[in-house]
Amino acid sequence: MPFSPPSIPFPQLAILALLLLSLSACSDNGDADEGNDNDSAERQTPIAAVEVTPRDLSRNVSLSARVEPRTRIRLASRISARVEQVLAEEGDRIEAGQILAQLDVAEEEAELERAKADRDEADLEYERTVSLLDQGNVTEVEYQRARAARRAARSEVLLWETRRDFGTVITPRDAVVTDRQVEIGEAVSAQDVLFELVDMSDLVLRLGVSELDVVHLEVGQTVPVTLDAMPALPLEGEIRRIFPTADASSRLVTVEVALPEDAETQGVRPGFLGRVRMAVDHRPDVLAVPASAVGEEDGERYVYVVNEDRLHHRPVQTGVTRGNWTEIAEGLDEGDIVLATNPIDMQDGQAVRIVGWRG
Numbered sequence: 001m002p003f004s005p006p007s008i009p010f011p012q013l014a015i016l017a018l019l020l021l022s023l024s025a026c027s028d029n030g031d032a033d034e035g036n037d038n039d040s041a042e043r044q045t046p047i048a049a050v051e052v053t054p055r056d057l058s059r060n061v062s063l064s065a066r067v068e069p070r071t072r073i074r075l076a077s078r079i080s081a082r083v084e085q086v087l088a089e090e091g092d093r094i095e096a097g098q099i100l101a102q103l104d105v106a107e108e109e110a111e112l113e114r115a116k117a118d119r120d121e122a123d124l125e126y127e128r129t130v131s132l133l134d135q136g137n138v139t140e141v142e143y144q145r146a147r148a149a150r151r152a153a154r155s156e157v158l159l160w161e162t163r164r165d166f167g168t169v170i171t172p173r174d175a176v177v178t179d180r181q182v183e184i185g186e187a188v189s190a191q192d193v194l195f196e197l198v199d200m201s202d203l204v205l206r207l208g209v210s211e212l213d214v215v216h217l218e219v220g221q222t223v224p225v226t227l228d229a230m231p232a233l234p235l236e237g238e239i240r241r242i243f244p245t246a247d248a249s250s251r252l253v254t255v256e257v258a259l260p261e262d263a264e265t266q267g268v269r270p271g272f273l274g275r276v277r278m279a280v281d282h283r284p285d286v287l288a289v290p291a292s293a294v295g296e297e298d299g300e301r302y303v304y305v306v307n308e309d310r311l312h313h314r315p316v317q318t319g320v321t322r323g324n325w326t327e328i329a330e331g332l333d334e335g336d337i338v339l340a341t342n343p344i345d346m347q348d349g350q351a352v353r354i355v356g357w358r359g
Contacts, residue, residue: 044353049306050293050340051359052332054285057322061213061280065205067227067259067272069198070240073175077188078166081105086184088195092177097170100195101182105167112160115153122146122153169194176200178270200264204240205274208252216280217242223257223278230267235259237276281320287332288325290358294318295343303332304339304346306354311339313348 081103088100129146132138179196182188205225209217217239225235237257246253257276259268294316295302301318304311319327332338339346340358 042351044309044351045346046355047306047352048340048356048358049337049354050290050357052287052289052328052334052336052338053359054334055288055325057283057286057288057320057325057327058279059213059281059283059320059322060277061209062275062277063207063209064273064275065207066270067203067205067268067274068270069200070202070204070256070258071175071199073172073197074193075100075169075171075195075197076191076193077103077169078190079103079105079108079163080189081167081187083182083184083186083188086180086182088177089180090177094171094175094177094197096173099168099170100177101169103167103169103188105164108160108164108167112157112164115156115160119150119153119157122150126150171195171197173197173199198270200270201261203259203263203268203270205237205257205259205276207255207257207276208247208250209255211246211251211253213280214242214246214253214255216282217255217278221278223276225257225259226275227268228273228275229269230272233266233268235263235268235274283320283322283327286319287328287334289328289332289338290340291321291324291326292342293338293340294326302343303328304343304348305332306337306339306352309351309353311346311348311350311352 083101084104085102086100087102088094088098094100126146126149129138129143133140133143175197176199177195178198180194181196182192182194188194219239219241221239223237223239225237227233227235237259240256240258243254243256259274260266289303293303300315302313302315305314306312314331316331317329319329321327337354339352
């Protein structure tokens with residue numbers, strides 16, 4: 001008996017057709033997903049990059065100190081006496097040999113007159129002895145004794161002349177009086193300070209510099225100086241000397257910076273606060289990358305260079321790190337493009353695309 005397919009009503013036939021279409025679509029989607037999985041191996045990872053360029057990685061230090069005269073003289077009395085005259089006061093410009101004060105030396109004058117009398121007597125005795133020696137009436141010993149007595153008498157005169165002269169207080173050099181500590185009528189003792197003098201043409205800053213920084217400084221190096229009192233006046237100082245030892249407690253080494261000779265004529269005064277910002281450990285025009293771009297593996301430092309949208313592992317030799325930048329001593333050339341972020345999760349040959357730049 002011939003086979004006759006069962007008849008299917010139209011509504012059921014429509015439903016069956018929809019089911020077949022759904023199955024076909026699912027099969028197509030599965031094939032598409034498989035294609036996407038194959039493409040994901042070549043998906044380009046977005047990265048930030050930096051171009052290797054020369055940078056100044058010199059280190060700057062900021063220091064401050066008071067302006068002070070390099071030469072300061074505390075002029076003291078050399079005798080004990082009463083002050084008769086004071087001929088200078090604060091602010092006076094004085095020249096070498098100028099009299100600043102006169103002390104009472106009446107006692108010294110009296111002693112000097114006595115010494116002169118003793119000298120005259122000793123001279124007469126010596127002359128008499130010489131005459132008798134020629135006649136053979138005195139011995140050689142008596143002659144030598146008279147000669148020594150004359151020398152002693154003359155030395156006594158010189159002694160009291162010197163002490164008398166100590167009563168006149170004289171400046172030893174051209175200077176400016178910055179302090180007067182004596183008044184007329186006062187009694188002073190030997191070694192009491194009467195005046196303080198400074199050479200205003202030789203002003204300096206004495207900076208305390210860390211032992212880590214001072215090794216990069218040298219005598220003759222110029223440094224910029226600014227003053228709080230005169231911020232609009234730029235000055236160029238010069239390192240005059242570097243003290244040989246560090247302070248035992250602070251570990252700072254004193255560095256003396258000389259100001260220009262005409263600093264005083266421009267209004268600079270001792271006591272002004274000076275500030276110095278100077279470069280130490282000079283490293284101008286060195287190649288550098290962000291410090292975060294440098295990785296380390298098995299004791300070797302490396303970066304990833306970007307070339308043709310892929311990362312390439314590159315060993316490097318690094319130098320100093322200043323802030324966010326690390327010096328590259330070997331391994332990179334100017335113009336290289338480098339991964340600017342932490343390379344720890346990246347791989348050699350990885351496909352990338354640059355979406356941002358650093359630097």
